[in-house]
Amino acid sequence: MEIITIKDIAKALNLSTSTVSRALRGSYEINPETKRLVMEYAERMNYRPNPIALSLKENRSRSIGVIIPEIANNFFSQAINGMESIAYNRGYHVVISQNHESYERELVSTQYLAQRRVDGLLVSLSGESNDLEHFKELQTKGLPIVFFDRVPQDYITHKVIADNFAGTYEATEHLIKQGFRRIAHLTSPSWLSITYERLEGYKKALQNHDIPIEDSYIKYCSHGGMIFEEVEQAVMELINHPNRPDAVFTAGDRLTTTCMSLIRREGLRIPEDIAIVGFTNLMTADLLNPALSAVRQPAYEMGQLATEFLIDLIEHPKATIRFETKKLDTHLVIRDSSLKATP
Amino acid sequence: MEIITIKDIAKALNLSTSTVSRALRGSYEINPETKRLVMEYAERMNYRPNPIALSLKENRSRSIGVIIPEIANNFFSQAINGMESIAYNRGYHVVISQNHESYERELVSTQYLAQRRVDGLLVSLSGESNDLEHFKELQTKGLPIVFFDRVPQDYITHKVIADNFAGTYEATEHLIKQGFRRIAHLTSPSWLSITYERLEGYKKALQNHDIPIEDSYIKYCSHGGMIFEEVEQAVMELINHPNRPDAVFTAGDRLTTTCMSLIRREGLRIPEDIAIVGFTNLMTADLLNPALSAVRQPAYEMGQLATEFLIDLIEHPKATIRFETKKLDTHLVIRDSSLKATP
């Protein structure tokens, strides 16, 4: 009926808890007959070791903390899927905490998970984070941290990212080849490395095709699209630009959808007036109006890889000598939103 | 540097651990001066009680398990947001496990969370689940369970659902008022209560408007849209129906998006050939082609309510006399996908 402990088994079988414990883990120094008895009884009573007691003893919780901007985002929910697949297989569970693109809440989340004694942290930075002391402090205390997607540049640990440069280069070049010349770039906060890498890909593509870089075409949204007004202002500045862009690259789910809404609200057509390519994992991309060209990140694989890195760090604290930054390929899917209307 | 315990404080201050413990929780039988000393030292050393030790002592983990079909679904990720908001405030954390619409995996998830000693369970059933013994067994062992969204009919506990009947009635009536008469109903597995309630709303709307119910217009997808082929078959049967429906109601995110894709794949236009209303929380509904009319569920609030129910059950195990089923209003947003083209 109730939950059974090792002590109950010991009492029932007239053994000591130590014997039961050893029998259960098949120690060689237990009489095979005793072992059988214990095993059978445990099986029959549906005994399961108390993970909390184990955690206390082993000083580890077998849980890993995940800090992400938000769950309700296709990239992150896919990444979580990847994390859970690995974590589950290796005996860990995943505790998720959101920062909602706020530095304050990232701090709180971090403290919370650390206090909860997670064995390691999987982090994708909030749009506001440039101070990373809270992570550094935990890391020096021995808590392994792996960053993914939104990774800090000057931080020594494992990192997993998409090939933001190549992905953006490819998308921008695609727009150029379609005949667009005035290409805007609507992106995340400037201090994030994804922002930098994507910007570089964008610039490089323009340069390679002899298109001058126009700074007023580049717009940063310091809250990654979470604050509508911010995106609205940026997009309106582009729309009302004296030399209005004929295409725009948008660097995230929210940024993309909000931008599309705004363009339509202003009575402009996609792609005739402004073409668009999004760096996004939206599952409805091909159902949008128009179907959205998108650079997809391998979210699931990124989650898996980051988790493997982290668990390796947790289980072999001294083993790691060189930290790696794994870069995964993105995939450009071309749809209507970026096709030049054939005249 | 390292993590500090009550023992360390006791040693440093030449006190016993009990005194330190009591001082920290402000017991009246501790000298104010001693209290101050302990508090200050604890503060300075950044002491945090070990939640694992507490869990062991109190025989509770302060965590609640959530079992849902999948995270990568707008309804569920919004619901999770609601859960976390409440859980966090009341000192619990949330461990998520997915069943991927499979009974097997629901079993595994349930065992896993139970073995992890969660204090309670928040469940939305998989499309395959009609046997609920695994939940019943845990509940008799004293583990509180609250169901939400996909709730079983004959199970005595708290439940939180959307008003599926009213939502579907409203949506169906809207289609009727637009002038559609051959309205199909593409829905989840027949044994789920949401399926039943929605079907009733659909039928009632038809009846009230003197439209005969055509059974071949009603299609169940036993995996809630997770298996493409299943949806494909259902939709193709509708499209190739001798008396093809002129509108369809779809009962979920995946069902809706897949159905839209298929209609388009077959060269039909929405809403001219087939109109569509979805029971969905898709965030991109207004950006779809065409903009999608949708019945939205208050996912966030449902998550909050379910969590409040659950934590109340956890903290007052005997208090509850009558179990409640809370029904929340849905909200119909009419967009292009269900508008009759004016001739």
Added chain:
DNA sequence: TTTTTTTATGCAATCGTTGTCGGTAACGTT
């Protein structure tokens, strides 16, 4: 038969925290 070795088991400490119980002063009351 005696001694040594092997086999099988139990005891007790440990992880961090709290509750129970008990003890010791210092003070006030008869």
Added chain:
DNA sequence: AACGTTACCGACAACGATTGCATAAAAAAA
């Protein structure tokens, strides 16, 4: 002087499981 109160504080056990060490009994070697 004897006793009762009050204010503080510490020892110990407990939560569930593991593990080093001790030890009894049995088997093997002398």
